[in-house]
Amino acid sequence: MHVVVIGSGMIGSSIAYECAKAGAKVTVFDAGNIGGKASATSFSWTNATSKNPRSYFALNVAGMRAHIELRRDFGGSPWLWQTGSLEWRTTQEGQEWQRGNFQQMSDWGYGVEWLDPRKLAEMEPDLDIGEIGAYPIAYYPEEGWVDPMIYSAWLLREAGRRHDATIRSHTPITRVETKGSRVEAVHTAGGERIKADYVINCTGSQADADLGVEKVPLAPTVGILAFTPPVATTLRSQLHADDLNVRPDGAGRLMIQKASIEKRFDEAKSLEADGPEAQELLDVTRKIMPVLEGVRIEAVRTTYRPMPKDGFPCVGAMPDLANYYVAVTHSGVTLAPYLGKALADEIVVDRRHKALDPFAPDRFFAEPSSHGASAELLGQQPVEG
Numbered sequence: 001m002h003v004v005v006i007g008s009g010m011i012g013s014s015i016a017y018e019c020a021k022a023g024a025k026v027t028v029f030d031a032g033n034i035g036g037k038a039s040a041t042s043f044s045w046t047n048a049t050s051k052n053p054r055s056y057f058a059l060n061v062a063g064m065r066a067h068i069e070l071r072r073d074f075g076g077s078p079w080l081w082q083t084g085s086l087e088w089r090t091t092q093e094g095q096e097w098q099r100g101n102f103q104q105m106s107d108w109g110y111g112v113e114w115l116d117p118r119k120l121a122e123m124e125p126d127l128d129i130g131e132i133g134a135y136p137i138a139y140y141p142e143e144g145w146v147d148p149m150i151y152s153a154w155l156l157r158e159a160g161r162r163h164d165a166t167i168r169s170h171t172p173i174t175r176v177e178t179k180g181s182r183v184e185a186v187h188t189a190g191g192e193r194i195k196a197d198y199v200i201n202c203t204g205s206q207a208d209a210d211l212g213v214e215k216v217p218l219a220p221t222v223g224i225l226a227f228t229p230p231v232a233t234t235l236r237s238q239l240h241a242d243d244l245n246v247r248p249d250g251a252g253r254l255m256i257q258k259a260s261i262e263k264r265f266d267e268a269k270s271l272e273a274d275g276p277e278a279q280e281l282l283d284v285t286r287k288i289m290p291v292l293e294g295v296r297i298e299a300v301r302t303t304y305r306p307m308p309k310d311g312f313p314c315v316g317a318m319p320d321l322a323n324y325y326v327a328v329t330h331s332g333v334t335l336a337p338y339l340g341k342a343l344a345d346e347i348v349v350d351r352r353h354k355a356l357d358p359f360a361p362d363r364f365f366a367e368p369s370s371h372g373a374s375a376e377l378l379g380q381q382p383v384e385g
């Protein structure tokens with residue numbers, strides 16, 4: 001069985017690795033460098049908090065669990081930082097939301113606890129307790145983040161080394177060839193035709209490009225991340241304060257993201273490291289981390305979030321083309337190892353994971369009322385990371 005994976009971000013890497021491990025012959029193509037686009041510019045928080053409905057929450061918990069299970073294959077996971085998250089809200093409305101979410105997460109068995117300000121000061125001495133100590137602090141010990149490029153590098157290298165997968169960078173796929181209701185081959189920009197038993201489109205925010213087959217409707221949103229230079233800080237946890245997200249990014253660097261700044265843009269254009277958005281991100285973070293006094297933003301990166309039109313993952317066989325799959329999703333960092341395993345089980349082992357049913361692509365191509373499996377998603381608003 002020859003499985004062709006288009007795209008080598010976290011999703012493509014995971015699917016390629018698991019399919020190769022399950023016994024398929026795998027070839028991965030990427031138009032650019034190995035490692036992906038969104039994956040290379042992601043806040044990459046592994047979490048399931050506030051994710052609704054229950055099926056989407058459960059999928060993200062499965063993703064978090066799969067990250068832990070992957071350690072067995074590699075004798076560790078040098079890409080995963082499971083150091084917990086801290087969350088607080090500064091408005092009354094936000095705190096009401098937080099209480100409700102805390103209760104729901106506890107009821108659903110998700111790890112969350114309230115943290116005393118003194119404990120917080122002990123845990124994270126670089127936070128200004130005077131600034132945040134009056135707000136209720138929720139702590140999520142099982143959450144963490146991933147270094148996506150390192151993840152993809154390991155999975156693709158081992159897919160090749162242990163399981164004979166072929167990885168081809170700088171080789172765009174321009175067409176998926178079909179015959180009747182089946183995919184026969186893919187065509188590269190260089191004119192090659194490669195026969196395939198299964199093709200899996202993992203092209204993220206480019207999944208609506210024309211490859212000559214049905215496309216997933218997307219509504220990508222702009223993501224903006226600012227990075228400090230190395231700072232002498234001992235911060236270990238992630239911080240989620242209102243719509244501000246801050247986390248360590250290795251070697252003392254901090255990564256900063258704020259949803260309300262991203263919402264000002266409908267195009268992922270380049271932003272200057274000394275521009276007003278970077279300054280704003282630094283100012284709001286410095287308020288809670290005085291250690292940033294005198295520090296400047298070193299880089300700002302922008303990209304698109306791969307977002308199916310209704311905001312939920314779109315994973316599975318496309319209708320009318322039984323051997324053409326798509327795997328496009330936001331929260332892809334959290335979900336990647338689970339989606340890899342689930343699609344390998346379905347394609348190579350012929351074992352379908354029911355957890356994927358609500359997220360099948362056919363919800364975009366059928367009347368909602370005739371597609372009961374994803375009825376649960378209707379009217380729901382997934383949370384963006």
Ligand SMILES: Cc1cc2nc3c(=O)[nH]c(=O)nc-3n(C[C@H](O)[C@H](O)[C@H](O)COP(=O)(O)OP(=O)(O)OC[C@H]3O[C@@H](n4cnc5c(N)ncnc54)[C@H](O)[C@@H]3O)c2cc1C
Nearest residue numbers: 007009011031036037038039045173204223331332334385
């Ligand atoms: C700012 C930001 C913050 C985020 N925060 C979080 C978070 O906190 N937690 C979380 O879980 N998720 C988060 N996400 C989402 C997550 O990063 C994505 O869901 C995930 O990285 C998607 O990976 P991917 O492999 O699908 O796509 P990508 O990483 O974009 O990879 C797609 C690859 O396909 C290749 N490609 C495209 N077209 C072709 C073609 N025709 N032929 C060959 N190759 C092609 C591209 O070159 C690219 O390498 C965030 C995203 C952003 C942008």
